Amino acid sequence: MSNIALRLNGPAIITYRGVTFYSKGDVSLTSQNESFDVITDRFGIIEPRSLNKNVQVSFVPDGRYASFFSILYPYAASIPGQSTTRIRSFLPAAVTAASDTINWPGHGWTTGDAIRGFNLGGALPAGLVAGTRYFVIATDANNIKVATTRANALAATAIDITGQGTGEHRFIDQEQLTVLSADGRQYVFDVAAIASMPPLNAKANDTLFGAVTFDIFRGAGVAATTAGSLFTLTTGNTFTEPGLDPSLILTQSYLFTWGSSPWTALETVDGFAWQFPLGTEDILDDADGRIGRRITNIGCSVSCQPIGIAESDLVAALLLQGAGAQRGARLGGVTDFVMTGTGVSITGKGMALMDGPQSFGRSTDRIGVLQWRGARMFNAGVPYPMFIVA
Secondary structure (H helix, E strand, C coil), X not given: CCCHHHCCCCCEEEEECCEEECECCCCEEEEEEEEEEEEECCCEEEEEEEEEEEEEEEXXXXXXXXXXXXXXXXXXXXXXXXXXXXXXXXXXXXXXXXXXXXECCCCCCCCCXXXXXXXXXXXXXXXXXXXXXXXXXXXXXXXXXXXXXXHHHHCCCCCCCCCCCEEEEEEEECCCEEEEECCCCEEEECEEEEEECCCEEECCCCCCECCEEEEEECCCCCCCCCCCCCEEEECCCCCCCCCCCHHHECCCCCEEEECCCCXXXXXXXXXXXXXXXXXXXXXXECCCEEEEXXXXXXXXXXXXXXXXXXXXXXXXXXXXXXXXXXXXXXXXXXXXXXXXXXXXXXXXXXXXXXXCCECXXXXXXXXXXXXXXCCCCEECCEECCCEEEC
C-alpha cells in the first residue's frame, strides 16, 4: 500500500564559513561510487571494486551580495599547485607564546576560517592538539591567533599558547558545510571546498549568481573506514527561518570599461556573462583514494553584446591586419575589463578580445556577442589576482 509519509521533500538552507545561504532553486547532493574492474582472461570483468567516493553539493545562491563574494570566489589570487583546501606551513620561531600570536606574512585567512593543525617531525605549539579543528582570528594581514569555536574567533577569544612547539607546523583549511532541510534533516559535511566558482549573470532581468559546486572530502588525517568521516546525517533538528530582505537581492543593468574610448561606459543588449573556469587534478592516497584536489589553472572570461561599437572599432581591437597582426604576437588591448553596478564591481585582469562576430541582416544587430579572456598579469614579477570581485 502506498504511504505518503515515506516520501521526503522540502527546501533547505546551506551554511558555509559561518554564512547562511538561501538557494534560488533546489540544493543538489550527488553521490557516486567510482570503481575499477577486477578482470580475468577467462571471464572478463568479474566485478567492480571501490576506487573513490565522490560527493558534491551544488546550488544557485539567491543573489544577495553582502558577504558572499569572498566566500564564493576564493581562488582569484591562488597560484597553480595549491590545494583547494589550502595547506600552509610555519616554523616555531613564528610563534609568540606571550601574545598567543603566530606571525604569518600574507596569510590570507579571515577571522572565523576553519583549520586543522598538524606537525612534521615534532609537536605543535603547546595548547594545540594535532588533528583538531580550530578557527582563525586574523589580527592583521600578517598575524593570526586561533580559537576553539567560530563564535570565539569572532569574539577574539584566543587559545592560550604556552610554547612554540618543534618541527614544521602546518595548518590546512577544513571548512564544514551544512545542509538543513525544512523537515529537520541535517547533513553536516566534514570538509567542503569550492569545486567550481559560480558564473555571474550580470543583467537587469536576472539575479547575479549562477551555480556553485562544492567537493566533499574527509577530514585531514581521517581514514575512510571511520564512521562519519565524510558526513553525518541527523533528524529532528530545528529549522530556524533565517529571514530574508528582498531589497538585498539586486537586479540591475551594468556598465563596462575596457581600455579607452569607445570601450568605456558602454551598455549592452543583454548584460554580461562572466565565467571563472577552474582546472584541478586529484590528490591521491593509496589507502583512501582521492583526499583533495590541486589547482592546475584559473581563468576568467566575459562575454556581452555591446551597444554603440562601430565595425572599425571592432576590427581595430581584434588586430586582424596591420601592425601587431603577425602570428605569435601578443593579442591587442590586453588590459583590465571593469564592470560596475550598484554594490558590485568586477575586474578581469589582462583581458584580450577574442571573438568579434558581425551579422549583416535586417533582423540582427551588426555587432554580435563579443568575448574577452583574461591573462596572468604581473607587477615587478609579482602576479596579480586573475580577477577581483567585490
